[in-house]
Structure formats: C-alpha cells, structure tokens
Amino acid sequence: MDLPKVADIVIIGAGISGLSVALPIAKAGLSVAVLDKNEPWSDASGANAGTLSIQVKRAEVLSLIYESIERWKRMPEDYGIEVGFGQPGGIRVATTEAEYNQLEKSVEVQKNKGIDVRMLNREAVRQLGPWLGPNVMAGSLCLYDSYSNPLVAGNAMVAGARKLGGVIAGGNRVSEIRRNAMSDIDRFSIKTVSGDTIHASHVVNAAGAWAGEISSMLGVKLPMEVDVNMLTVTEPSPPIFNRVVTHVGGILSLKQLPNGTCLIGGGWQGRGSVSSGTKNIDYERFLHNMRVAADVIPKIRDLHILRTWAGFEAVAPDALPIMGQLGEDDHVWTLGCARGGYSLAPALGARLAEMILNPSKRDTLLQFSPQRFAP
Amino acid sequence: MTIEEVDVTIIGAGAAGLSAAGEAARMGARVVLVDDNQHPGGQYFRQPSPQNYKCKSLVSEKDRHRFVQLLKGIDTPLVRYCPGTTVWDIHDQFTIGLADGERSRRIRSAAIVISAGARDHVYPFPGWTLPGVITAGGSQNLIKGMGIAPAAPVVVAGNGPLLLVAAANLVSVGVEVAAVVEASNRPWNIVRHAAKLIHGGSNLGLAIKYLKILYKSKIPFLRGYGVIAAYGSECLSAVDVAPIIRNGKFERSQARRITAKTMVTGMGLTPSLELPRLLGLKETSMPLRGGPNIITNEKMMSSVFGVFVAGDGSSIGGVELSLVEGRIAGINAAIHAGIGASESMQLSLTRDLSAHRRLCKFRSGLERVFMNNVDWYDLLTPETIICRCEDVTWGKLHKCKEKGLITPLQLKAATRIGMGRCQGRNCLGTLAALTSHEGDDPTKEQEMPRTRPPARPILLSELLHEQLPPPELPDDPHLPRQQD
Numbered sequence: 001m002d003l004p005k006v007a008d009i010v011i012i013g014a015g016i017s018g019l020s021v022a023l024p025i026a027k028a029g030l031s032v033a034v035l036d037k038n039e040p041w042s043d044a045s046g047a048n049a050g051t052l053s054i055q056v057k058r059a060e061v062l063s064l065i066y067e068s069i070e071r072w073k074r075m076p077e078d079y080g081i082e083v084g085f086g087q088p089g090g091i092r093v094a095t096t097e098a099e100y101n102q103l104e105k106s107v108e109v110q111k112n113k114g115i116d117v118r119m120l121n122r123e124a125v126r127q128l129g130p131w132l133g134p135n136v137m138a139g140s141l142c143l144y145d146s147y148s149n150p151l152v153a154g155n156a157m158v159a160g161a162r163k164l165g166g167v168i169a170g171g172n173r174v175s176e177i178r179r180n181a182m183s184d185i186d187r188f189s190i191k192t193v194s195g196d197t198i199h200a201s202h203v204v205n206a207a208g209a210w211a212g213e214i215s216s217m218l219g220v221k222l223p224m225e226v227d228v229n230m231l232t233v234t235e236p237s238p239p240i241f242n243r244v245v246t247h248v249g250g251i252l253s254l255k256q257l258p259n260g261t262c263l264i265g266g267g268w269q270g271r272g273s274v275s276s277g278t279k280n281i282d283y284e285r286f287l288h289n290m291r292v293a294a295d296v297i298p299k300i301r302d303l304h305i306l307r308t309w310a311g312f313e314a315v316a317p318d319a320l321p322i323m324g325q326l327g328e329d330d331h332v333w334t335l336g337c338a339r340g341g342y343s344l345a346p347a348l349g350a351r352l353a354e355m356i357l358n359p360s361k362r363d364t365l366l367q368f369s370p371q372r373f374a375p
Numbered sequence: 376m377t378i379e380e381v382d383v384t385i386i387g388a389g390a391a392g393l394s395a396a397g398e399a400a401r402m403g404a405r406v407v408l409v410d411d412n413q414h415p416g417g418q419y420f421r422q423p424s425p426q427n428y429k430c431k432s433l434v435s436e437k438d439r440h441r442f443v444q445l446l447k448g449i450d451t452p453l454v455r456y457c458p459g460t461t462v463w464d465i466h467d468q469f470t471i472g473l474a475d476g477e478r479s480r481r482i483r484s485a486a487i488v489i490s491a492g493a494r495d496h497v498y499p500f501p502g503w504t505l506p507g508v509i510t511a512g513g514s515q516n517l518i519k520g521m522g523i524a525p526a527a528p529v530v531v532a533g534n535g536p537l538l539l540v541a542a543a544n545l546v547s548v549g550v551e552v553a554a555v556v557e558a559s560n561r562p563w564n565i566v567r568h569a570a571k572l573i574h575g576g577s578n579l580g581l582a583i584k585y586l587k588i589l590y591k592s593k594i595p596f597l598r599g600y601g602v603i604a605a606y607g608s609e610c611l612s613a614v615d616v617a618p619i620i621r622n623g624k625f626e627r628s629q630a631r632r633i634t635a636k637t638m639v640t641g642m643g644l645t646p647s648l649e650l651p652r653l654l655g656l657k658e659t660s661m662p663l664r665g666g667p668n669i670i671t672n673e674k675m676m677s678s679v680f681g682v683f684v685a686g687d688g689s690s691i692g693g694v695e696l697s698l699v700e701g702r703i704a705g706i707n708a709a710i711h712a713g714i715g716a717s718e719s720m721q722l723s724l725t726r727d728l729s730a731h732r733r734l735c736k737f738r739s740g741l742e743r744v745f746m747n748n749v750d751w752y753d754l755l756t757p758e759t760i761i762c763r764c765e766d767v768t769w770g771k772l773h774k775c776k777e778k779g780l781i782t783p784l785q786l787k788a789a790t791r792i793g794m795g796r797c798q799g800r801n802c803l804g805t806l807a808a809l810t811s812h813e814g815d816d817p818t819k820e821q822e823m824p825r826t827r828p829p830a831r832p833i834l835l836s837e838l839l840h841e842q843l844p845p846p847e848l849p850d851d852p853h854l855p856r857q858q859d
C-alpha cells in the first residue's frame with residue numbers, strides 16, 4: 001500500500017488502541033495514518049478474548065469502563081460498524097471460603113463506586129446459572145458485562161477508519177522517528193523499514209507490547225512488562241451457558257459466542273517473549289486453565305478443544321492504563337498497556353483523541369499519564 | 376506427577392512407523408509407538424477385522440507376509456504399542472501429549488520419529504461436498520480397511536499413480552467403474568523417464584499388474600480430462616468431464632456427462648503436517664510431491680535435532696519408500712537416544728540408504744509421468760464450497776476481496792474459513808493458494824494461521840485426569856503486579 005507523504009497524525013500500531021484513537025480523529029476530519037509492522041489487528045487485539053467485563057476491573061478504572069462499554073455498544077451508530085457486541089451480563093464466581101470473602105470485599109468497593117453489581121449466594125447464583133458446578137459457592141452479577149468478538153471487530157474497525165479517510169497500512173514497521181525543526185506539519189519524520197517516510201505533526205505510540213521500543217525511539221523510557229496470555233476455543237455446541245463468566249481470582253474467563261463456540265481464558269501464562277518473538281502454549285498451565293473451567297461449568301467437559309493460542313499483552317507495573325503525553329513534547333502521545341486493554345481502549349482512545357485535538361482538554365485522566373513513571 | 380520416559384517415541388503405525396519401531400527395538404531402544412487407529416498398518420497395510428469383510432480381500436500374499444513381519448518386529452517388550460491414541464501435542468524436546476479418548480497423559484523421549492502419513496489433497500470443484508464424492512484414500516479405506524464396496528457406477532478422476540491403484544482395486548472387488556479420468560496426458564513420458572522408472576523394483580511389477588487389470592476390464596480411460604462438476608440432489612448422480620487444454624484450463628464447451636453414484640477423486644496426497652508444524656520443522660515446497668514437504672537429511676532427521684520424519688508424512692513417496700525411510704529413521708533415532716549400532720545394524724543401514732536412493736530415482740520418474748499444469752482453481756464457481764466446516768464459498772471470499780479483505784488472516788476473521796472442526800486441514804491449503812498473489816507485496820509469502828495444539832481435536836474431559844503439581848496461580852490480572 002502506498003503511504004501518504006504527510007499526515008496530521010501518525011499512529012504506530014493498528015490494534016484496538018491505535019484504531020480507537022484513529023476513528024475519532026478521522027471523524028473530526030484530520031488526516032491520520034496508522035502503521036503496523038504486521039497486518040493490522042494481528043497481535044494482542046486479534047488474539048484477545050473480547051471480554052468486556054466491569055466486575056473484574058480495578059477500582060481505578062471503574063469510572064471509565066462504563067463509558068467504554070457504552071462506546072463499544074454504540075460503534076454501529078457512531079461509526080457504522082459491527083463489532084460482534086453482546087451484553088449478556090456476567091457472573092463472577094467464588095469457589096472457596098477465601099474467595100468468597102474476597103468477592104464480597106470487591107463487590108463492596110464496586111458498589112461504593114456506583115457500579116450496579118450484586119452479590120449472589122449459593123442458591124441465587126445457581127438459580128441464575130443452573131449450569132454452574134457444585135463447587136461454585138457464590139457469585140456476583142453485573143448486567144452490564146459484555147463481549148465483543150475480536151474477529152469481527154478487527155476488520156470492521158479497519159474498514160470504518162478507512163471509510164472516514166484514514167490510512168491503515170500493514171507491513172510497515174516503524175524504525176526511526178525523527179524530530180525536525182518546529183515547523184508544524186513537518187514536526188516528525190517517521191521512517192519505516194522499507195524506506196518510506198511520513199511527515200506528521202503528532203505521533204501516537206500505540207505499539208502494544210512494543211510500546212517500549214517506540215518510546216525509546218522518542219527518547220522516553222516507558223517501564224512495562226509483557227505477558228504471554230493463553231486462550232482456548234472449543235467446537236461449536238448448542239447453548240450451554242448464557243453469561244460472561246469470570247472468577248474472583250482472575251483465573252478464568254469463559255463465554256459462549258453466538259456461533260456456539262466457547263472461549264476459555266483466564267490470564268494463564270504461556271511461554272515466550274517479545275524479544276524472541278515466540279508465544280507458545282505452556283502445557284501444564286493450559287491443563288490447569290481447562291480444569292478451572294470444567295470445575296466452574298462442568299458441561300463443557302464434553303466439548304472438543306479445537307485450538308489454543310497465545311498473545312503478547314503489555315502491562316504497566318501498576319497494571320493501569322498508560323495514556324497521555326509521552327515525555328516533554330506535547331505532540332507525542334501514547335496509549336496502551338492496560339489490563340483489560342480491549343475493554344478500555346474505546347474510552348481511552350476517545351479521550352486521547354480529544355486531548356490531541358483540543359489543547360484545553362490536556363489535563364484529562366492525568367492519573368494514567370506516563371509521567372507517573374518519570375524518574 | 377511422573378512423566379513416563381522412553382528412548383524413542385514413534386508417531387504413526389503405518390509402513391514407516393512400524394518399520395521404524397521394529398528397527399529401533401532391534402537396536403535395543405525402548406519405544407513407544409502411538410497410532411490413532413484401532414488397528415496397525417496405516418493407509419497401506421491396515422486390514423479389516425474378518426467379520427466386517429464384505430468384499431474380496433485385496434491384500435496380496437507378499438504384502439500379507441510383509442505385514443506379518445512388521446508386526447513381529449514390534450512384538451517385543453521393548454515396544455509399547457498404543458492403538459486408538461492420538462498425539463495432540465509435542466513440546467519441550469520431546470514430551471508428547473497423547474490422548475486415548477478417555478484421558479490424556481505425557482511421554483518423554485530422547486528422540487522422536489514422526490511417521491504420521493499423508494492425506495488426500497482435495498481441490499474444491501462444484502459439487503465436491505456431495506455425499507458420494509470420496510477421495511482415493513477413502514475408497515481404499517472402504518474396500519481395504521472395512522471391506523465395503525462403494526455404490527456403482529464409479530467414476531475415478533484426478534491425477535497420479537494412486538488413481539490407477541484405486542481404480543484397479545475397485546475393479547478387482549467387482550465394482551463397476553464407469554470411467555477413469557486422468558488429467559495428465561503425456562504417455563510418452565514413460566519412455567522419456569524410463570531410466571528412472573527402472574529403479575522401481577517391485578513397484579514396477581505392481582504398476583503393470585494394475586494397468587493390466589484396467590486394460591482387461593475395458594474401462595474407458597480418458598487422458599487429459601478432468602471432472603469439472605459433480606451433480607445430484609441428495610447424493611451424487613452424475614459428473615461432467617471436460618478436456619484440459621494447453622494452458623491448463625478446462626474446455627467446458629466439450630463437456631460431457633457420465634452417470635455415477637460414486638466419484639473417487641485422487642489428486643495426490645499431501646503430508647500431514649500438524650505435528651511437524653507444532654515443532655516448527657523446516658519445510659520446502661515440492662509441487663510434484665504433495666506441496667509442502669519436511670526437509671530431512673540422509674538420517675531422516677529434520678531441522679530440529681532429534682526429530683526424525685519418515686514416510687509420506689515428510690514427503691510423498693509411496694509404501695516402499697516409506698518402509699525404507701522408517702527403517703533409516705528408526706535406527707538413527709535409536710542412535711540419537713544414545714544406543715550404539717552394531718556392525719550388522721550399520722550394514723543394514725547402508726543397504727537401506729542405497730535402496731532409498733534407488734526409490735527416490737523411481738519416484739522422480741513417476742512424478743514426471745504424471746506431471747501436468749492443470750489449473751484446478753479454474754473450476755471454482757461462486758457457489759463452490761471452499762471450507763466445508765464453516766460453509767464458506769468461493770463467492771463469499773470474493774465478496775470479501777471486493778471489500779479489501781485479501782490476506783488469509785483477514786479472510787479467516789471475516790468468514791471463519793479454516794476455523795471449524797477440521798482445524799483447517801482441508802481448506803487452508805486452498806486459501807494459501809488462492810491468496811498467494813494478493814496482498815501488498817505479491818512476492819511475499821502470506822502470513823498463515825499458525826498450527827497450535829491440539830494437533831487433533833481433543834475432548835476437554837481428557838485433560839482432567841493427569842496428575843499435575845499445584846498451579847502457580849496467575850497474578851490476579853487486575854491488581855498491581857507483584858514484584859519479585
């Protein structure tokens with residue numbers, strides 16, 4: 001694909017973070033180019049489970065998660081795109097006494113933050129989820145818990161951004177970012193490995209697991225770690241359960257999609273590293289993941305597993321989003337590294353777009369600013 | 376938790392696996408031989424249980440004898456044969472995960488032989504998913520493996536030597552074959568490559584036998600033709616055949632219809648690559664030999680130290696080559712596991728190596744006899760199904776293309792092609808071929824979905840029994856990360 005020579009804003013990384021910034025910016029009429037080293041949406045965003053859960057989120061992001069799920073839901077109206085959204089509500093389960101206490105505490109915190117969530121005892125949880133296993137001793141219910149099918153969302157968001165005039169260009173690895181004299185359009189020269197250069201007045205680092213690398217190109221150190229998350233999908237089956245199911249220990253996420261396949265995750269770690277480019281299944285942890293799943297919903301035992309995979313998930317040391325101005329220059333931005341980054345990106349992306357477009361909004365969400373890691 | 380340890384794991388008990396196991400055991404290696412079928416023998420030697428036999432046995436005296444010898448080779452305490460067991464994972468040089476339908480467990484070994492055989496290469500064409508359209512391997516399994524004769528009349532169509540084998544076998548069990556339709560049209564190549572073909576040894580005798588059977592039966596033999604469509608409402612009732620013209624396309628104006636209840640398609644075999652791909656073994660493309668082949672050295676060792684690949688699972692070569700490769704791999708795998716080779720083993724290895732060279736010459740001759748430039752994808756119509764699990768048609772893929780979705784990954788996301796129960800075994804090859812010239816850079820290889828465990832679908836319940844150390848629980852993902 002031919003790259004433009006100039007764009008108002010160049011975004012590095014065509015995952016959910018990059019595209020969530022690109023859509024509102026393109027809609028505002030600015031020229032935007034999103035570059036990705038591989039195909040768009042082929043890393044964390046393409047690999048993720050698509051769980052949009054409120055209940056599992058940390059207190060610090062609860063104010064954003066509502067908004068973000070609303071934005072997911074409104075994608076058809078806002079951008080005319082179908083992102084495989086469903087809002088079946090979610091049950092978060094506990095299977096031991098300790099987990100029960102933990103769940104109760106967490107529900108308390110969430111209620112205090114105004115989240116519509118309620119505790120269910122053994123009977124109540126079974127009434128809502130007769131498919132839950134006997135070891136489930138309690139649960140909490142949040143009717144806003146949702147999902148988006150990443151397979152559907154990826155192509156849709158890319159197409160949506162393109163329809164608004166955005167350039168989404170895979171196969172363009174950014175290798176160098178140079179700051180030029182302070183002329184406005186030519187503030188940055190962004191070079192790709194294949195030798196192309198784009199000039200831009202703003203740069204957004206949305207490079208996911210490689211955000212640290214891009215930051216270094218901009219002379220800023222961004223502390224972050226990368227997990228290798230595993231996920232499993234079963235054969236399609238007639239409906240077994242009808243909620244997004246999570247676990248208070250964070251060791252399970254389970255949902256059945258409209259096509260009948262069940263998606264099983266839970267933050268179990270595979271093997272590999274960004275530096276080696278490998279992301280493989282860890283046999284024992286995979287088995288543990290399946291056991292937790294079968295313990296919580298016994299009926300899925302009878303399903304065949306068709307595929308497993310793993311993806312790189314970038315995480316900040318405090319597991320909170322990193323969003324805002326990167327370093328000294330108020331033309332350099334970053335977004336990513338949130339736990340639950342898929343859920344939160346539409347809200348964070350929209351806010352970041354506002355900050356870029358409107359200097360008076362630049363003090364939004366300072367708690368997530370990368371400045372918190374400045375030495 | 377204890378993981379059983381052996382010297383050599385052998386996956387697949389066909390011609391290659393059985394001979395590998397026999398040789399490794401003869402060296403003194405402790406061997407586990409895993410095969411997902413209930414009966415040993417693989418595609419070629421497997422025999423039905425007598426009570427199921429409904430048509431004439433096809434097994435020659437010679438093969439019966441060879442099979443008995445192969446089974447004798449594994450009839451030692453050194454070989455543990457696990458039938459009805461699927462290898463679904465290989466990790467950590469070399470632990471395999473195997474499941475028998477009830478439970479999964481692990482075995483670790485110093486060396487591994489993958490002899491997982493091949494499967495029929497199917498090019499989609501209009502009507503190929505109709506009941507009654509079966510592959511040459513399927514037909515072979517029916518008559519040889521289960522003793523069942525397919526419904527007549529049968530049209531046998533495709534390309535390559537297996538087509539003749541399948542047709543001759545049908546004739547031999549008394550099934551009416553309406554026509555044999557072979558795409559290649561270069562009979563003179565037999566003369567041209569005679570110098571190579573002469574190395575075929577017993578293969579040659581067999582070929583002549585098959586040709587005689589077909590000749591005697593006076594079955595119409597259409598050379599330079601192909602089936603362009605199969606018809607039928609519930610199941611197959613007829614096929615259309617048309618000549619293939621010089622550019623490899625089909626001359627539809629000269630099509631004619633043949634009544635058939637069964638169509639046997641044989642477009643060659645392609646190695647089963649799930650396990651090699653789990654390990655990331657290096658491949659090379661061999662269009663005349665089933666497409667992607669595993670690169671092996673003269674020891675049958677792949678690009679990964681200690682992993683040997685033999686038989687049709689590495690490169691299509693037929694049963695004789697598979698037997699020889701199995702023996703070579705078995706001996707070398709045992710050596711790799713630290714077992715010394717006696718002089719007599721060395722000698723037999725040398726003999727096998729020279730047999731291997733001879734058979735390879737024969738193979739390259741045979742391949743040239745059947746060489747063709749047919750553009751099978753010329754047969755696609757918008758209604759033709761490409762991925763049968765997810766019901767994806769060529770037209771659907773084309774629509775995506777119009778929307779700018781052109782790469783395999785984009786098409787997979789958009790249509791779910793390759794995501795069904797067969798795990799893409801049948802359609803991903805087609806997808807790769809159909810998209811190879813798309814994309815931003817037509818010279819660049821397209822990124823294909825990766826092969827991940829399970830290599831074959833596995834029941835979740837099978838994973839619940841193996842004893843494991845207690846889990847290190849993942850960090851609660853929604854709390855700050857624990858510092859160590």
Ligand SMILES: Cc1cc2nc3c(=O)[nH]c(=O)nc-3n(C[C@H](O)[C@H](O)[C@H](O)COP(=O)(O)OP(=O)(O)OC[C@H]3O[C@@H](n4cnc5c(N)ncnc54)[C@H](O)[C@@H]3O)c2cc1C
Nearest residue numbers: 013015016017037045048049051174208311340341342343
């Ligand atoms: C298996 C798994 C399951 C998950 N499940 C969930 C879930 O259920 N719910 C949830 O909310 N979150 C989930 N997450 C987390 C979520 O997927 C991520 O937080 C989110 O997708 C991150 O999006 P991103 O756009 O920041 O990163 P990515 O999607 O990784 O995108 C970054 C892009 O930058 C590109 N890039 C990198 N370097 C360069 C360069 N030099 N030049 C050009 N491009 C470059 C990459 O190729 C990549 O495409 C999961 C993660 C994984 C791995």
Ligand SMILES: Cc1cc2nc3c(=O)[nH]c(=O)nc-3n(C[C@H](O)[C@H](O)[C@H](O)COP(=O)(O)OP(=O)(O)OC[C@H]3O[C@@H](n4cnc5c(N)ncnc54)[C@H](O)[C@@H]3O)c2cc1C
Nearest residue numbers: 387389390391410411417418462491492511686687693694
């Ligand atoms: C129609 C037809 C006719 C043929 N006729 C002839 C002929 O006349 N002459 C000739 O030379 N050749 C012939 N062949 C080819 C011959 O069958 C093969 O060359 C030979 O069987 C290859 O032996 P193999 O051991 O490599 O594989 P196979 O015999 O296919 O054995 C592989 C075994 O591995 C098992 N397996 C695969 N994956 C796994 C896994 N993950 N876990 C556990 N087990 C697994 C399979 O079930 C199978 O039992 C014919 C083939 C066909 C299809």
